[in-house]
Amino acid sequence: MLLTRSDVNKGHPAYYQDYARRLADETPGAFYIDQFNNDANPLAHATSTAPELYQQLEGDIDAIVVGVGSGGTLGGLQAWFAEHSPKTEFILADPAGSILADQVDTGRYGETGSWLVEGIGEDFIPPLARLEGVHTAYRVSDREAFHTARQLLQVEGVLAGSSTGTLLSAALRYCRAQSRPKRVVTFACDSGNKYLSKMFNDDWMRQQGLIARPEQGDLSDFIALRHDEGATVTAAPDDTLAAVFTRMRLYDISQLPVLEDGRVVGIVDEWDLIRHVQGDRQRFSLPVSEAMSRHVETLDKRAPESELQAILDRGLVAVIADNTRFLGLVTRSDVLTAWRNRVAQ
Template sequence: MSQEKVDVLKALGAEIVRTPTEAAWDAPESHIGVAKRLNAEIADSVILDQYSNPYNPVTHYDHTAEEIYRSCNGQVDMLVAGAGTGGTITGIARKLKALCPNIIIVGVDPHGSILAEPESLNASTEGYKVEGIGYDFIPEALDRTLIDRWVKSEDKESFIMARRMIREEGILCGGSSGTAVAAAVKAAKELGPGKRCVVLLPDSVRNYMTKFLNDGWMHDNGFTDQNMASEQESKHLQWGGATVGSLHLKAAVTVTNTSRCREAILLMERNGFDQLPVVSSKNGRLVGLVTLGNLLSRIAAGRVQVDGQVQDVMFKFQKSGTHFTEITDETLLEDLTSFFEKNSAGVVTERGGSKVKAVITKVDLVSFLVKKATV
């Protein structure tokens, strides 16, 4: 599950227990197996059990289906929805089949899941990235006799469609919504003029901000399409393969981690800088960055003295973690555009960070593009 879902639950005060995705649904270590064990161990605990709770489909029978029927003035010729626990599509299908006898109910199931019928559709055993739909068992809440046909879905088309809906329609939907729409585009082709197809979009983009919305994540998972490839090519042409070395940046002015804050402030004022790379007084290697704003605010608040050491107020770099991005003369400028979405400046070093060479900012990249455009 996405980190966003975990963070929301933690904010609500929940304790998160991770279970392996590859565990079979009836295995002791699966999310269902662990929940049952905790239920037995924790006094006064309850499992809402969306998989078998009869009120899962009932609430969609009583409410969601009625809303769809009223909104469509009683004309619904096809309904397309993904199947997870099955409660949504079961409840809606049961009510709409009674109200619109000729309606076609289309269930959507990812490759790697076993919910679709006939069983021959479920030949694939691959995993899938789309969350909230598909399972390796048939939930009690799912009544497959109500579903007229199934469409098997693929991750790539799901995420590309979700991104397309966000960009073209302004609908901030999640991945399984893209799955449903991609399937509806296929299924609705059999409907004639004047027919109405309703597609259920069950998730928002809030839970997936660091997943399919991120170009890097899409590329790393092989989900790029022609449009994204064209954008990357356009970006490459814009920068022309230029590197940091192409900018001929001025040599960096540095301070050591044991330098006095007073010295750092004077250096920045004298050179018109608002930040300085900090190097180790022992071996000269890059260890962090000190900014004028942080220095002045700490001193004004009495949290550090003017004669205190820079290492007490600097932003420390962790080369083994995610907080340090190595930038060298060989780094492509196009690769720095995403870096500057989160950072105002970067430190250019020799490979391995053994020596600080320069400081690069967003202004340097903008200046390069301006000069390139006027040539």
């Protein structure tokens, strides 16, 4: 498996399509399927998906809600329904930040943004997408898409992904805008099993600003992973450095509080690991107590923000407590995340 970058646009050598094409050109005997330009893509939907939908709904479909990644689903369904059911409207569900809804509404390229929904939405117009045949386009935010997918699991027991959440959100909006009942089709087009640590994880959703935690008006508002909610990743003094490193990698964090009998007795970060392991990899078996920093900057949650700022200005991590009860850590990144989330809400 080769990883590509998600922060570059089409035409950049690290963009996933350009990367795949170059890899195919350089690999003897390789075949580049190219779903974005391969006519077999929409043909598969025109010869299988479309007639199946038509048969299951007994030839009576008022609207079909789709997303666009490669454009194959939209293009194939439109080609078939134009001949067999021209009354059927096509509705585009587009992640907020994608340019496709702008193209439908105005015929012009909009400004490309960013989105967390995976699998649909683009920063270019896929050649296979027949956007001129789209009746209405809905822009769906990450917040709406993710919460709809979570609700789908809670209410219907269907574990679907973020693309499904986007399509279902748009379908619900379309249905609610109608003056009479209509027969509307959309797709559960991706599984939710790859989102268990993201969309279905409350801590991750809070870090992304997609679940709002009630503000307390004190320093605890800056804690990303609260210990009293069971979210803080911790270490014990006798844990090995190898175990701590594994937790850092697993949870994508740079430091852990070291707790003993519920009290913070130290903090261990990546630099502590480097200093103690460098030159002798066998030292990964050392206990955390030999590597952790025992100098811990603790603030009561009612302290002024200026005291938190002073600690962070020195490159340190702040331990936030309620009297003597440990609540969590605050890093510079946590402060920035909290500020961003306030704007997003």
